Amino acid sequence: MGKTVGIDLGTTNSLVAYVDPATRRPKCIPGPNGSTLCPSVVSLDADGSILVGEPARRRLLRQPERTIYSVKRLMGRGPADVTEELKIFPFRIDPSNENVIRVRLGDRVFTPPEISAFILRELKNWAEHYFGETVDKAVITVPAYFNDAQRQATKDAGRLAGLDVLRLVNEPTAAALAYGLHEEQRGLVAVYDFGGGTFDISVLKLISTSDGDIYQVLSTSGDTHLGGDDIDNEMQRAIACEIRAQLGIEVTTQSASAQELRKALIAAKHQLSELDRAEFRFELPGGNIFSRTITREEIEKWAAPIVARTMVPVKQALADAHMKPDRMEEVVLVGGSTRMPLVRRAVEEYFGRKPHTELNPDEVVALGAAVQANILETGVRDMLLLDVTPLSLGIETMGGVVAKIIPRNSTIPASAQEMFTTGVENQTGIDIHVLQGERELAKDCRSLARFQLKVAPGPPGLARVEVKFLIDANGILQVAARDLRTGEHSSVEVQPSYGISDTEIERMLEESIEFAEQDFTERQLIEAREEAEIVLRATEKSLINPEVEISAEERRTIDAAVAAMRQSIAGRDYKLIRTRLDELNAATIALAERIMNRALSSALEGKQLENV
Amino acid sequence: MSAVSTPTKSARACWSCGAVVDSAHFCVACKKIQPLDPGKDYFALFGLPRKLRIDSADLEKRFHQLSWKLHPDNFIRTSEKERELSLALSSELNDAYRALREPLSRVEYLLAQAGMRKEGAHKQQAPPELLEEVFELNESLDELREARAAGGDASHTSGVRKKLEAAAKDFEAKLAGVDAELDCIAGEWDAALDACADEPAQKALMGKMNEVLNRRSYIRNLVNKVNEELAA
Numbered sequence: 132m133g134k135t136v137g138i139d140l141g142t143t144n145s146l147v148a149y150v151d152p153a154t155r156r157p158k159c160i161p162g163p164n165g166s167t168l169c170p171s172v173v174s175l176d177a178d179g180s181i182l183v184g185e186p187a188r189r190r191l192l193r194q195p196e197r198t199i200y201s202v203k204r205l206m207g208r209g210p211a212d213v214t215e216e217l218k219i220f221p222f223r224i225d226p227s228n229e230n231v232i233r234v235r236l237g238d239r240v241f242t243p244p245e246i247s248a249f250i251l252r253e254l255k256n257w258a259e260h261y262f263g264e265t266v267d268k269a270v271i272t273v274p275a276y277f278n279d280a281q282r283q284a285t286k287d288a289g290r291l292a293g294l295d296v297l298r299l300v301n302e303p304t305a306a307a308l309a310y311g312l313h314e315e316q317r318g319l320v321a322v323y324d325f326g327g328g329t330f331d332i333s334v335l336k337l338i339s340t341s342d343g344d345i346y347q348v349l350s351t352s353g354d355t356h357l358g359g360d361d362i363d364n365e366m367q368r369a370i371a372c373e374i375r376a377q378l379g380i381e382v383t384t385q386s387a388s389a390q391e392l393r394k395a396l397i398a399a400k401h402q403l404s405e406l407d408r409a410e411f412r413f414e415l416p417g418g419n420i421f422s423r424t425i426t427r428e429e430i431e432k433w434a435a436p437i438v439a440r441t442m443v444p445v446k447q448a449l450a451d452a453h454m455k456p457d458r459m460e461e462v463v464l465v466g467g468s469t470r471m472p473l474v475r476r477a478v479e480e481y482f483g484r485k486p487h488t489e490l491n492p493d494e495v496v497a498l499g500a501a502v503q504a505n506i507l508e509t510g511v512r513d514m515l516l517l518d519v520t521p522l523s524l525g526i527e528t529m530g531g532v533v534a535k536i537i538p539r540n541s542t543i544p545a546s547a548q549e550m551f552t553t554g555v556e557n558q559t560g561i562d563i564h565v566l567q568g569e570r571e572l573a574k575d576c577r578s579l580a581r582f583q584l585k586v587a588p589g590p591p592g593l594a595r596v597e598v599k600f601l602i603d604a605n606g607i608l609q610v611a612a613r614d615l616r617t618g619e620h621s622s623v624e625v626q627p628s629y630g631i632s633d634t635e636i637e638r639m640l641e642e643s644i645e646f647a648e649q650d651f652t653e654r655q656l657i658e659a660r661e662e663a664e665i666v667l668r669a670t671e672k673s674l675i676n677p678e679v680e681i682s683a684e685e686r687r688t689i690d691a692a693v694a695a696m697r698q699s700i701a702g703r704d705y706k707l708i709r710t711r712l713d714e715l716n717a718a719t720i721a722l723a724e725r726i727m728n729r730a731l732s733s734a735l736e737g738k739q740l741e742n743v
Numbered sequence: 744m745s746a747v748s749t750p751t752k753s754a755r756a757c758w759s760c761g762a763v764v765d766s767a768h769f770c771v772a773c774k775k776i777q778p779l780d781p782g783k784d785y786f787a788l789f790g791l792p793r794k795l796r797i798d799s800a801d802l803e804k805r806f807h808q809l810s811w812k813l814h815p816d817n818f819i820r821t822s823e824k825e826r827e828l829s830l831a832l833s834s835e836l837n838d839a840y841r842a843l844r845e846p847l848s849r850v851e852y853l854l855a856q857a858g859m860r861k862e863g864a865h866k867q868q869a870p871p872e873l874l875e876e877v878f879e880l881n882e883s884l885d886e887l888r889e890a891r892a893a894g895g896d897a898s899h900t901s902g903v904r905k906k907l908e909a910a911a912k913d914f915e916a917k918l919a920g921v922d923a924e925l926d927c928i929a930g931e932w933d934a935a936l937d938a939c940a941d942e943p944a945q946k947a948l949m950g951k952m953n954e955v956l957n958r959r960s961y962i963r964n965l966v967n968k969v970n971e972e973l974a975a
Contacts (some may be wrong), residue, residue, distance in 0.1 A: 297819055340804075342811040507819045515811055541841055544815065544834035601834055604815045 133267030135297065135508035136160075136258050137500025140247060140271055140285065142203040142328030144168040144465065146494060147254040148501035149262075157309065157501035159494050160261045162253075169257070173197035173249045175236040183253035192390050195221060197237040201360060204328050205232050205243040206288075207281030210596060216356070221389070231635075242282045248291035255292060264439075269294045270504040272496050274329040275301035275442075276353030277519045278567050279579050279608050283604050286605065294437045298506045299605040302326070302520050303333035304348055305499025306465040309490060311337060311346065311378070311514070318460035321449075322477050323486070324496075326466035327443060329359040332445045332720040334459070344514040350451035350540045351521050354443035357437065357469035357513050359400075365433040366396045370411075373423075378414050388416045404470045431473045445481065451540050462486040465495050513610060520602050527564035536600060539569065546601040550615075557588040561596065565608065573692040585611055659708040663700050666712060667693065670719055679725050692718040705721045755780065758824070768813060768832060776818070776828045784856055785839035794936055795849055798948060801929045806840045849958075850952050859949040862957065873917075877965065880910050884972055891975075904973060905938035912970040914962050921959045928952050 133553045137157070148159045159167035162187060174187035175197045182190065190198045204216055210224060210232050217224065218455040225240045226231040232608050233240040251271075258266045271294075273285050282299055290298035304324035310320075317337050324331040340344045361590030371382045372394065382389050395413050395730055402409040403425065412422040449456060462690035465484045468474060478486050490498070518542045525533035526549065536547035551561045561585040586594035595615040602608055613620050670693060674681070681689075692715040755764045755777070762772035784794045787815055789805045813836055818829040842852040854860035867875040883906050892902045932948050 217861075298816075316949050338807065340811070345807050345810070474798075507816060510817075510820060512811075512816065515814060515816065517810060517814075542837040544830055545837050545841070546831075546834040547838070593896070601830070603830060604833075 133265035133444035134204060134258070134598045135268040135270070135504045136252055136254075136260055136266055137305075137497055137504040138251060138269050138286070139260045139497035139500055140203065140250065140273075141171055141496075142201050142326055142360065143171060144327070144493060145171050145250050145254060146497035147258050148494070148497040149258065150501050150505035156507075157498040159497055160254075160258050162257045163260075167497075169250065169254055170200070171250050172198060172200045174244050175235070175239060177237070180442050181249050183249050192387060192394065195387050196223065196706070197233075198233055199246060200234060200235070201328055202243050202246045204233070204249065204356065204360075207243075207278065208232060216553060239490070244288040245291060247285070247288035247728055249294035251294060254425045254528070255294060259373070259596075259685060263561050267293065267295060267298050268504075268508070269297055270298045270300055270500045270507065272305050273299050273606075274304045274326075274353060274355055275303050275324075275331040275333055275348075275351040275518075276329070276355050277606070278355075278522055279606070280577070281355065282606050286607065290366055296605075297609075298503060300500055300503050301331070301333065301348070301351065301514065301518055301606075302329075302496045303331045303351065303465060304346065304516055305344055305497075305503065306463060306495045307333070307337075308499035308502050308514070308516065309485060309495045310461075310463050311344065317694060319454065319458055320461045321445075321446070321456075321459045322465060323441070324353075324465040324471065325468040325474060326358050327468070328360050330357040330441050330444065330448065332355045332441075332448045333729075334448050334454060342515075342665050343512060345517060346514060347517040347542075348519045349454075351519055352448040352451070353521065354440065354444055357440055359466075361437045362400065362430075362434045362468070362471075363397055364394060365437065366400065366430065367393055368555045370396060370413075370435060373413065374421055378415065378419065378421065380417070380419070382415070388534065392669045395448070399425050400430060401470075403430050404472060404575055419652065427472070434471065434473055436469075438474055443476075456482045459484070464488050467491050467493055503621075516644065518604075518606070519543060520545060520606055522567040522577070522580075522636050523569055524600060524602065524608065525566050525568070525576065528602075531573045532571060533568070533576055537602060541602075543602050543606055544604050546599060548597055548599050551594075551596045551598060553589070553591050553594045555591055558586065559588050560585055560593065561594070563598065565600070565610070579608060580610075582610070586614070655705040656703055656708070659705040659712070663696060663708055663712055664713060667696060672713065672724055673719065673722055676726060678729055679722065681722060685722065689715075689722070755901065765966070768809075768830050771932075776813070776832065777802050778828055779832055779835055785842055785852060788836060788839045790845070791954065792936060793853065794933040795846070795853065796926075796933050797843060799844070802840070802843060802919070804912065807837070809836050836957070846926065846929065847956075850929065852958065854949055854953055857949060859946070859953055860956070861953055870961060873962075876910070877912070880914075880965065883907050884969065887972060894920065907969055907973060911966055911973070914969075918962055921955060921962065925952065925959070926953050928955065 134149070140150075146159050146169065148157050149157050150156065151165065161167050162184065166185075169184040172184065172187040172191060174182040174190040174194065177197075178183055186544045187198055188200070191200060199222065201220060205213060205218065205222065206305045210226075211228060213232065216222065223235040227233075227236050227582055231242060231561075233242055234246060240371055251269075255266050255269075259426055267525070269289060271285055271289055273282055277285070282617045285299060287295050303324045306324060307320055307322050317339060318336060320335045322331070322333045328522075331351065334349045336347045338347065355501075367389070370428070374380055374382055382493040389406045394415055395411065399409040399411045406427070408424050408426045410422070411425050412420060414623070415421055431682040459482055462476065462478060462482045464478065469478075469488070471491050474484065475488070504512070520537065520543050521539060523535045523539040524537040524547070524685055525535045528534045536549060537545050538723065551563070553561060562581065562583050564573065564581045566573055566576040567579050569654075572575050585597070586596060594707075596612055597615055598610060599611045600608065602609055611620065670689065673679070674686075675691065692711070696708075696711045696715050702708075756762070757764050757770035757773060757777065758773040760773040762770055764770050764777050766961055767777075770800070780787075789802065791797065791802075791805075791807070804958070813829060813833040814827065815829050815833060818826045821829075828933060841848070843849050850861060883903050886903045887907060890903065908910060928948060928951050932945075932952070935944055935948060
C-alpha cells in the first residue's frame with residue numbers, strides 16, 4: 132500500500148506535503164531543485180514529452196504556444212464561461228467542441244483536468260522520490276468557493292494522475308488547520324485567502340471537545356476568478372498602454388514578448404512588497420529597452436480596485452455567520468497575494484486587528500492538507516473538520532425559478548429530499564434541472580446537471596418519485612431516486628452540464644498512460660543501476676591503482692562482490708541491487724581508506740616541500 | 744405513525760452480525776455503523792424529546808459528539824457499505840442540526856413532520872389586526888413608485904421615504920413581538936408534552952403555531968418589499 136500526501140493544487144504554484152512521523156509536524160517536500168514550490172505550468176516538448184514546473188515555466192517565454200499556466204482558471208468551466216478570460220490569458224482553446232474546453236499545446240489538445248493531472252503527477256513523483264516509496268492517495272485542496280463542476284474536475288485530475296483522492300479540502304480550512312496546530316488557538320477565526328487566481332474567505336469556530344479539536348466552518352464566500360493574476364493583468368495593461376503611447380509598439384496578449392513583460396512586471400510586484408520603488412527594465416521586440424521606476428504608490432493604485440473587490444465576499448461571509456468583524460479573535464492571511472502591504476493594511480483595518488502571517492503563506496495550505504491526509508491515512512484522529520457548501524443547491528421549477536433545497540453554508544455532508552410527480556396524462560419522464568447559486572432565476576445560476584426520471588405512464592399525479600440530493604464531504608453532488616409506488620430505486624444518469632463524462636474520463640485514463648512517467652519501481656531500478664555503475668567504475672579504478680597493495684584475500688572478496696553486483700544489475704530487483712551495492716561498499720571500504728590516506732599524505736608531502 | 748405520537752423504539756437486527764440493535768447508531772456487538780432508524784425524527788437523532796425550547800449549547804455539544812462518531816473521515820478505510828451508511832447518517836445529522844438550531848426552523852420542522860404546517864390559504868392576505876397599517880404602507884409604496892416614475896428627485900421623495908423607513912422599523916418591531924409570541928407557545932407545547940396532553944390539545948397548539956408562522960412570513964415579506972423599494 133502506498134503513502135498518502137496532501138497537495139495544494141494552486142493557480143500559480145503547487146505543493147506537496149506530508150506529516151513527518153518523527154516530529155508529527157507537517158512538512159513540504161522539495162523538488163529536484165530544492166524548492167517546495169512547483170510552478171503550475173505545463174509544456175509539451177517537441178518530442179511529445181511533458182514538462183512540468185520550473186522547466187516548463189522557462190519555456191513560457193520561448194515556446195508560449197506549447198506551454199500553459201493558470202489552468203486552474205479553466206477547471207470545471209464551459210467554453211462560454213471563459214470568453215472574458217481569453218481576452219487576457221493566452222489560452223489557446225480548441226474551438227471544435229462546444230461543451231468541453233480543450234486547450235491546445237503544440238499539435239495536441241488537452242482538457243484542463245488532464246493538464247492539472249500532469250502537475251499532480253509531478254508532485255507525486257517528488258514525493259515518491261523523497262520517500263523511496265509509492266504514493267497513491269492524496270488529499271487535494273480546492274478554493275472554498277469552487278462549485279460542484281470545479282470540484283469534480285479536480286477529483287478527475289487526481290484520478291488521471293493515478294491518485295486516489297481521499298478528500299477535497301477547502302483551502303482556507305486547510306490553512307486554519309495548519310495555523311491551529313501552530314498557534315494552539317481557539318475561538319472565532321477569519322481566514323483571508325488571496326491567491327494567484329482565487330479569493331476565499333472563511334469564518335471558523337475552533338472548539339476543544341473531549342474527543343479532540345473541532346474546526347467548524349460557519350460560513351464561506353469568495354470569488355473563483357479574483358487573484359494576484361488580476362493585479363498582474365492590470366499592471367500589464369497599464370504598461371503595455373504606456374509602451375504603445377511612447378514608442379508605438381504593440382505588445383499583444385498572445386505574443387512571447389507579452390510573457391516577457393508579464394514576467395518582468397511580476398518580479399517588480401514582488402520587489403514592491405519589500406521596497407518603496409522598483410526599477411523596471413524591459414527589452415522590446417526589436418531590441419529597444421523600455422525602462423522606468425515603478426513606485427509602491429503606483430502599484431497600489433493599480434491593485435486597489437482588485438483588493439476592494441475581496442471585501443464584498445468578506446462582508447457576505449461575516450453576515451452569513453451573524454458576526455461583526457470585531458468578533459473575530461484571530462485573522463489569518465493565506466496566499467501569495469497577502470504579501471502585499473496594501474492587502475495587509477486593508478485586512479487589518481477591516482477587522483481592527485493585526486493578522487497572523489507567521490506561517491509561509493505559500494506553504495500553509497499544503498501543510499493543512501498534509502494534516503488531513505495523515506488523519507485519513509492513519510485513522511488517528513485528534514481533530515475533525517466540519518466544512519460547509521459555499522453555494523446554495525436548487526432545482527428549477529415552473530417559470531425558470533429556482534427552489535433552493537440546500538442553503539449555502541450548510542455543513543457537509545448535507546442532503547435534501549424532494550417529491551416529484553407527473554403533470555399530464557401518460558407522461559413517461561420527469562425532467563429535473565439541478566443548479567448551484569444564489570440568484571432567483573435558473574438562467575442566473577450555475578447549471579450542474581439535467582436528468583430525467585423515468586415513470587410508468589398513468590394519470591397525472593399518480594407517479595411519485597422521491598429524489599435525494601446529497602452533497603458529500605468533498606462538496607460534490609450525488610443524486611438517488613426512489614419510486615414510492617414500487618419502492619424501486621432508480622439509477623439517475625446525471626449528465627454534468629460542463630464536466631467531463633465518465634466515458635471520457637476512461638478514455639483519458641487510457642491515454643494518460645502514454646504520458647505517464649515510468650512507474651515508481653522502474654525509476655528506482657534506473658537510479659539504483661546508475662549508482663551501481665558509478666561504484667563499479669570506481670572499484671575497477673582502485674583495483675588497478677599501482678600505489679596501493681591488495682592482499683589476495685581482499686582481492687577475492689572484492690571480486691566476488693563485483694560479480695554479485697554485476698549479476699544483480701542484469702536483473703530488475705532494485706532492492707537486490709541496493710543490497711549488493713552495500714556489500715560491495717563494505718568489501719572495498721578498507722581499500723578506499725588506504726587510497727585516501729595515500730592521497731592525503733602525498734598532498735601533505737607536497738605542501739611541506741613548498742614550505743621548505 | 745400518527746401525527747403527534749413519539750417515535751417508537753424499534754428493535755432492529757445489525758446488518759453485519761445480526762445482533763439486536765436498539766437505539767444507538769452502532770451495533771453493540773460488532774460496533775459496525777447502523778442505517779438510519781426510519782422511526783427516528785431529528786429530535787430523536789439527538790436523543791432529545793420533541794420539545795421546542797432547546798438549550799443551544801447542549802444541542803451544539805450533542806452535534807459535535809455525534810459528528811465525531813458519524814463523520815465520513817472515520818470510515819475512509821472501511822467497506823463501501825459502511826462508508827455509505829456514514830454518509831447517509833452524517834448528512835442526516837447535519838440536516839437535523841440545521842433544522843433544530845434556530846427556534847423558527849425548529850417549529851417549522853415540528854409542524855411539517857406532523858403534517859400540520861399549512862401555508863395560509865390566502866398567503867397574500869393581511870392578518871386582520873394589521874389591515875389598517877398594511878393599507879397605509881401600500882399607499883406610501885405606491886406614492887414612492889409614482890414619484891420615481893415621474894422622475895421626481897430625491898427632495899421630492901424624501902418625505903415618503905422617511906414614512907416608509909419608519910413603517911419598516913415598526914414592522915421589524917412587530918416581528919420581534921411575533922417571535923416572542925412563538926416562544927410563548929413553544930413553552931406551552933413543552934409543558935403540554937410534560938403533562939402528557941392528549942392529541943387534540945397538541946394539535947390545537949400546533950394550529951396556533953402555524954397561524955403565527957404565517958403571520959410572521961407575511962410581515963417578513965412586507966419588510967423585505969419595503970427595503971427593496973427603498974434600495975431601488
